[in-house]
Amino acid sequence: MQTPIATTRSATGIPTGRLAIWWVVASEIVIFGGLLLSYVMHRIGHPEWAIAQAHTHTFVGAFNTFVLLTASFTAVKGHEAAEKGDGKKAAKFLYLTMGGACLFILVKSLEWTSEILEGYTIQANGFWAFYYTAAGLHALHVIAGAIVIFFVARDAAKGRNLQRVEYVGIYWHFVDIIWIFLFPLLYIAK
Amino acid sequence: MAQASAATVHAHEHGSHEHKELHGVLKYLWSTDHKVIAMQYLFTGMFMAMVGGFLAYVFRMQLAFPGKSVPLFGYVSPGRYNALITAHGSIMIFWVAMPVLIAAFGNFLIPLMIGADDMVFPRLNRLSYQVFLLSVIVILSSLFVKGGGFGGAWTAYPPLSANAKYNLTPLGSSMWLMAVALEFVAFLLGGINFITTLMNARAPGMKAYDIPMLPWMVVLASIMFMLSVGPLIAGAIMLFFDQNLGTGFYDPARGGDPILWQHLFWFFGHPEVYVVLLPAVGIVLEVIATFARKKLFGYKTLLYTAAATAVLSFFVWAHHQFIAGIDPRMANIFTVTTLIISIPIAEMCFVIIATLYGGNIRLSTPMLWALAFMGEFLIGGVTGIFLGASGADIYLHETYFVLAHFHYTFFPIAIIGTFAGFTYWFPKMFGKMLNDTLGKIHFWGTIIPFNFIFIPLFILGLEGQQRRIYDFQNFPELQHLQPIRILATISLVVMLLFQFVFFFNVIRTWIKGPKAPKNPWHSNTLEWTVESPPPHGNWPPDQMPKVYRGPYEYNHPDREDDYWPQNIPPEREPTPSPAR
Amino acid sequence: MLHGLIPEASSFAGNIDWLIFLVLVLVGFWFIVAEGVFFWLIFRFRSRPGHKGQYLTGHEKHVERWIKIPHALVLICDVIIIIGAVHVWYIVKMHLPPADYTVRVTGQQWDWVFQQPGADGKLDTKDDIYTTDSLHVEVNKTYHFLLESRDVIHDFSVPVFRLKQDAVPGRTITGWFRPTETGTFDIQCAKLCGIGHGVMVGSMVVETPAQHAAWVAKNTPTSAQ
Ligand code: HEA
Ligand code: HEA
Ligand code: CUA
Ligand SMILES: [Cu+2]
Secondary structure (H helix, E strand, C coil): EEEEHHCCCCCCCCHHHCCCCCCHHHHHHHHHHHHHHHHHHHHHCCHHHHHHCCCCCCHHHHHHHHHHHHHHHHHHHHHHHHHHHCCCHHHHHHHHHHHHHHHHHHHHHHHHHHHHHHCCCCCCCHHHHHHHHHHHHHHHHHHHHHHHHHHHHHHCCCCCCCHHHHHHHHHHHHHHHHHHHHHHHHHHHH | CCHHHHHHHHHHHHHHCCCCHHHHHHHHHHCCHHHHHHHHHHHHHHHHHHHHHHHHHHHHHHHHHCCEEEEECEEHHHHHHHHHHHHHHHHHHHHHHHHHHHHHHHHHHHHHHHCCCCCCHHHHHHHHHHHHHHHHHHHHCCCCCCCCCCCCCCCCCCCCCCCCHHHHHHHHHHHHHHHHHHHHHHHHHHHHHHHHHHHCCCCCCCCHHHHHHCCCCCCCHHEEEEHHHHHHHHHHHHHHHHHHCCCCCCCCCHCCCCCHHHHHHHHHHHHHHHHHHHHHHHHHCCCCCHHCCCCCCCHHHHHHHHHHHHHHHHHCHHHEEEEEEEEHHHHHHHHHHHHHHHHHHHHHHHHHHCCCCCEECCCCCHHHHHHHHHHHHHHHHHHHHHHHHHHHHHHHHEEEHCCCCCHHHHHHHHHHHHHHCCCCCCHHCCCCCCCHHHHHHHHHHHHHHHHHHHHHHHHHHCCCCCCCCCHHHHHHHHHHHHHHHHHHHHHHHHHHHHHHHHHHHHHHHHHHCCCCCCCCCCCCHHHHHCCCCCCCCCCHHHCCEEEEECCCCCCCCCCCCCCCCCCCCCCCCCCCCCCC | CCCCCCCCCECCCHHHHHHHHHHHHHHHHHHHHHHHHHHHHHHEEEECCCCHHHHHHCCCCHHHHHHHHHHCCCHHHHHHHHHHHHHHHHHHCCCCCCCEEEEEEEEEEEEEEEEEECCCCCCCCCCCEEEEEEEECCCCCCCCEEEEECCCCEEEEEEHHCCEECCCCCCCEEECCCEEECCCEEEEEECCCCCCCHHHHHHEEEHHHHHHHHHHHCCHHHHHC
16 A cells, blocks of 8 residues: 555644644543543542552552653653654663553552452442553553554664654653553542 | 446445455455545445334334334334334444444545545554444344343433343343444544544645535534543443443442433533534535535634534533433533524524525535425424423423434434435446436435424424333323324335335446536535546546635636636636635 | 423423423524525525526625624523523422422332322321322322432333423432322333333322322221321
8 A cells, every 4th residue: 555645745734643643642531531530520429438449559559650650751762762863772762661561561460469369359349440440441551552662663673664753652651641640549549 | 446446335235246256345345545435434324224214114113003013023022122222223323324424425525625635544544444344243233142132222321221130131232332332433543534634634725714614524523523432432431341340330339320321421422413413514515505606605604603513512411411310400501501502503504594695506406405404404403492491301301302303403414414415426426427306206205204204203292202112002191192103104114115216216327327527516626626436546646636715616706607616726816805 | 382282280380381382482483584584595596597696705794794693683592591491490490399298209120119108197107108100199289209219210200290300229319299180190201211111100190188188098007007
């Protein structure tokens, strides 16, 4: 398939890929927005959920926050390198970001395993239902991000499609920001 | 290539692939050409319209002749009745109105009307259709699984929808939910494509106010869809977990709240009705401008009213929940917003009507459909005001008055609007001219019975007859209304029979209709400057069009012809034209 | 306005019908004007040989007012309708006149269960009367109802009263009505609630004070006395 002329045009002056990624982020924001708003309304209506919430592992959550933020930082570095046309370096940074994503998922699965073994399953009560649903949806985005970043990094290493480094970066920041909302709401606001 | 794709399209339609080897079919299924994808959406939507119409036939027969075996179907049990109406409502909205109005017309026309050779992300476009096709397969097969199709209405209120103990359709309800979710994904993918294409891929010279109305409307609709569907996707995940993982998001006994779903659903559900309204209005505007030979009466006014409708539509959702047990003070707020939204829509209607003023109106088939849209939609619109007035809705809620209200909006949009667009762009899509006489027979054979189906339903509603009841013999106060129900059903059968005229016309034209010229209606917009049907890539790469003026310059005083295509360079130094 | 179609049997039925009539007049007017102009324009500007269309942008002062003025007038109509709607809504749903009796109405798949006071006139005492599918009330008395549901969402709807209210599991919703005509009327369940939704019918029996007293006396559980 050839690239259509349409794809090469830019009536707004903004690259089409960047436009698209912003619209993706917009549509995702409303998904998480709906979920989080539902959670907050319920949480306000159920003060007793604080007891369940006390069983979350705040330290683990904080560690994961740190992992994600670091991964965001390397994504920014990757973008910088890509701007300068250094695909190799950009790829290296992206692989670091991907590593961060994997670490996040690893920590998360250990955390969940211990919680489930303690009996706090998704059916346990309303809080745990929201906890697993919101964090799970977020984790899916982390996994998807890791996969996409892998392919983009592989291309970037060969010097191809360097503009995409920026786009996955935008997406990754979004995933990060969602976590910044999730972490206090699920772990801290007791 | 274009000829070949038209042929495969046809083969696809009739399910007979004998004269095409697998290779051709595969190529067709995997094409990334926006026109092929448009055809895929169009024919899938057409097929689903026939399914939806058939379902309507089955349950209307049951309502008119309760307990009798329905020809071509059989007995309608209460459980089946619920499944039938649920499938009818969901299919007509999600698998007919959306794919045809947004995906089919949007895909076919956006690149052509803005002078591009394709969408900006052709492979994303193909993926969108493939996900959509999957959703079609899931929703159709959900009707045949053990336990039967989901019967909790298209609004799927929990706890009924959340628990198999209550709805008795463990598989059907999850599959319904999955099909709807897949459909949402398909339209999110498609929407991103439409929006970015319109933003970035316009022909040189085409400024924002030179874009024809249809691309504007489809893109506005896509934005609305994207911003309203998110919370419902979150809600659908929660509902899915309630159904299958035993969570209690909507179960009050376990700290959940059934009303939450209603908010999430209608926050999407109300914008959704304008999501399908706007593209239909776009079609109607193109047709009316062309056949009235008139510049639109206030291009910017139309854009602003459409945008105002889009924004306001996010603030009216709870008018579906006046009686649902929400805080009664909230009802007052939503009454105000609901009535305010009538203002941009009224203005939009007035502008469409005023466009006729000073025109030179030719009543060809597409124009008849477009005018009928206007005439009929007004009925649907003004009856919405009765429902929006909270005090009156206490009585009218869930009655056939609501039903008649929204069929008077949806039918003009999804059926009349579609036919307007289909007959108008048929020459461009298939390169043949439809027969006008047959078209007019089909028009009158559809419009007249339409009113005889749904005007009686208003009366039934005012008498207190409510929706989603499989047999009214159990209600002493409603028994004497049977003749009205029979009238509505007979009108439906008549209308369905007249659809054969339409199919006959299309097939006959396809076989031996006269060839269509490039620009049969002497229209201004860019899609009429390519061959009919347009080849792959639309224009030769070195002759991509440039745009010099707005799309609706009919009967311009500086010009001899009564039309002035957008791509024709000005003959002399442009005179400072009057304000657009 | 609707009493030709269906009786008005509660104190607020007249208010609701009046509101429907008000809306009918206002939007009916606009509907007729809009359709009238529409068909007139189609006829007046039909294509004729030698006839040429005009070039108007819609922003000329002398034509723009044909949009601007109706726009303002529709706004005024909207305000009138809003005032009417809020007024009626207030009467029916936002205020509770003092009750003569209180009853509890419970929806379940697929019938109505009514609990009403026995001879002592008080709810939730030992002599309460439980009935399914028919509610006996006294004419011209103000009733409060406590609406509940055991399983899914139902909707307590009495068309002749113009009364409708969802019954939501987990909540108790309080409302009121005051019957003004005797007779037996339909109670519907107006929210789809499963396969039995179409048979979830009840009857509202509005009785004279004497009839009602006799009914209560007859049905009050003897064990409680
Ligand atoms: C595309 C479809 C579509 C459209 C365009 C509309 C448009 C409107 N709808 Fe409708 N509606 C539905 C589809 C649609 N609706 C559906 C599907 C349902 C039921 C869902 C279900 O329960 O299954 C529904 C239900 C519904 C309800 C809930 C009823 C109930 O369940 O109790 C309400 C209540 O406010 C409502 C109001 C309105 C209003 C105010 C408009 C307005 O947008 C109309 C504005 C237009 C005009 C007003 C006409 C033009 C103006 C004039 C001619 C000027 C004169 C006007 C005035 C003086 C005000 N609709
Ligand atoms: C777009 C929306 C749409 C459309 C077009 C229709 C069309 C029709 N509807 Fe439907 N209906 C709904 C949306 C729609 N409906 C919804 C949302 C519900 C609520 C469901 C619920 O309660 O959950 C409903 C419910 C509903 C009920 C209520 C059931 C009940 O509550 O008990 C009834 C009853 O009469 C009914 C009747 C009809 C009839 C007779 C038609 C006829 O007009 C149908 C005639 C069909 C055709 C004439 C098809 C012709 C088209 C073609 C031949 C193809 C052309 C295609 C191309 C050119 C691409 N509908
Ligand atoms: Cu209970 Cu419908
Ligand atoms: Cu609405």
